[in-house]
Amino acid sequence: MHGWIRSLFVAFLTLLASGAYAQESRDAEAIAAYRAGDLARARESWTRVLAAEPRVAGDERARILHNLGNLAFREGRVLESVGWFSASLRLRPRDADTWSNLEHARREAKLDPADRGDLGATLRRLLSAFTPSEARLLALGGLCAWAAALAFEALRGGRTARWFALGGAAFALLLASPWVHGVVTRVDRPALVVEEGKALVRSEPRTEAAVVAEAAAGSEVEEVDALPGWSKIRTAEGLEGWVAATSTFGLAR
């Protein structure tokens, strides 16, 4: 009985290892094709790496998305490359190369920079500079500090201990703010409008339907539904409607 379980475990590990090896070789193949100028082959290989199981996650997935952004840019699909870089930054928000490429692609696409440099943009950039995991770990650290301050207050009492407990609470809130920001601004299925100029938002998923809104190229929307050839989106202003499926680029990848 025990031997059978051990064989099954070994087979499972072998399967995992072979899967990882296949992904590495596909990645190497894609890099070689990119270097050789065979962009179609590189795209196919990297797309397969993204779709492979077990799922490539974290920084490695962000790297592949970054490379696909470069590839789309080289193929002349600048708006799509903006989408790839944005998707990569959702997984790895502090990667300087990807930020640089995103701003370059946005500039080439005649879009406003992702980081305008004003105070609000700087704060948003600071709050979104952590991955969800990092934000949660940071919040946990803040809670630990707050717990220590509270314990001090409980044991000693007095005004100083109460100020200490208050300071601990503020510190915990500060550390938890990226996580809170992520929770508040979280969109289930974010997407980027990649239609040149603007995408026409229609009331129903057919070309004869009335246009109820316009979504500018490069703006982020939420994809709330989908039909073959059509995507239902919600704009930042809260308007909902249907656009051609090719007009948007999903950012959760």
Place this chain on the structure above:
Amino acid sequence: MRSRIESIRRALLGVSAFVLLAALAVAQKTPTIKARLDPMTVKLGGQASLFVEVENAQAGEIVALPTVEGLRFGPIGPPGMSSYTEIVNGRVSSKISLTWRIAVQPMQKGEYLIPPFTVRADGRDLVTRELRLLADEDFRGDELGLLEIDAPKEVWQGQPFTLEIRMGIETGIQGRLNRYDLALPWLGELGGLVELEDLPIPSNRSAGKILLNSRQELEVEGFGTRKVGNANFYVLRVRKRFLATRPGSFTFPTSHFEFGHRGDGFSRLLGGGSEDFAYFKRAPAFEVLVKPIPEEGRPIDWSGGIGTFESSAIPDRRDVVAGDSIKLTVEWTGEGNLEFFDAPDLARLDAFRAFRVYGTQDRRTPNRRAVTYDLAPIEASVTEIPAVPLQIFDTATGRYAAVATKPVPIRVRPLVGATGLTSAAPAATTTVDLRDIQTRAEDDAPPAAPSGSALGAVAAAILAGWLALRAWVRRRGDPDAPRERARRRARRELERALRGARTAEEQARAVHAFLAARSGETPEAWAGRDPVAWARSLAAESRRIRPEDADALRQLFARLDAAIWGPANGTKLDERDVLALADRVAAGGL
């Protein structure tokens, strides 16, 4: 004065009337024409003059000269006009004539008939008579003279070529000669053939000047003596350069070299001097075939150079600081159109991107082309001046080829306090581009982090724990009450007091203060107290202190009393022993 002016006026009127009468007289006469050759017999190489005279005409022109094979006519210039008027017995007689003189030169031996040709005078067509010219060989000139022309059989279109013309005079008659005339009838007459600047003759080899086509002077080079048969000839040499601008065959007709003696006008007038004579030496006609430059294989950056070239490059300095000027002289030598090709523009060559080109100085001669480039390396990383290429058409192989100089090693030192001139170089263009793809696989696994709900639970637990802890602590009293704060401070105060105590009495007071703060009493309560008895009483009040601690306290008090009142006379106890006992007592529950 007045009478003098009047007389001049009368004279002018008279002259005017005379001219008017003469013109009327001429106008009444019919124009006539005469044509003659002088001489009627010439030696081969010599020339005869064709005189055409029209009388009684104010204006006229030769419509066209006839074409006679083997006979070459010179250019038709404007006619000379002569007139005279005579009055005989009151009768006015006038004559006006127009005279053309045209050179005629036979190319071959034989008899030539010049057919009648038309001259238009005062609106009338006048026809000359047939003329006869006899040309005979100059056997004497053949013996006494020498004329050779060396020419290439084939050349390429655009390729300069040289005709070497050697003229010789038999040394025996050289002293009697004072006239040399080289007749090249084809010079300036062949379409598509451009005459280039003559090759220079060194001053020590110049033999003076002779006539060229009886019109202009030509410097010749002394070429020494040469023996042909039994005769010695003093040889003169001329090298003329040409360039064919079109492909095809160029035929150069017979050329002649005339040498002889001709007295000047003054000696002729006096009838003195030696007799005039002339000899002619002939060189046969020849052909040069000009081949077209092929289009096939022509490089985009072909310089227009045609020939066989060699190149070299010499800088004026090899050790410079970035930005310093280097004069690089590139020299091309060989056979070809060295004067005409476009020298390479180094500013447009990729190999010279690390250089700035300030200007060039171009020097051209028929056998050497030297271009001096004013260069400046703008980066300290430069280690050599790259090769300077020149795309030419190689006439030796009949193909396009590149002639390049050898790279010249140099040393470029960086500018002190500067990073180089690259940023200031106008040729250096940079642009913003994507950062490259990322090829190193990321092996950092995403950190394990609690979920959002777990965080919420932790926060709630922290709040609950705090409340519970707070309630438990305050069950024993307010931790922030003065007595509690004094109790917590007692150890620190004891240490400070012991450090400042100078006598055993002061140490005793510090110990009493410590015990009072810990027990919630006044220090005076501990003066003279028996700790063991006090410990027993605490046990009755359900408060506890360990008996051994109480015993140790009693011993401490005894030692302090002994130190204060005994023979030691106030000597202090060891602080460490006191502090150790205080810690022990506090840990025991006091």
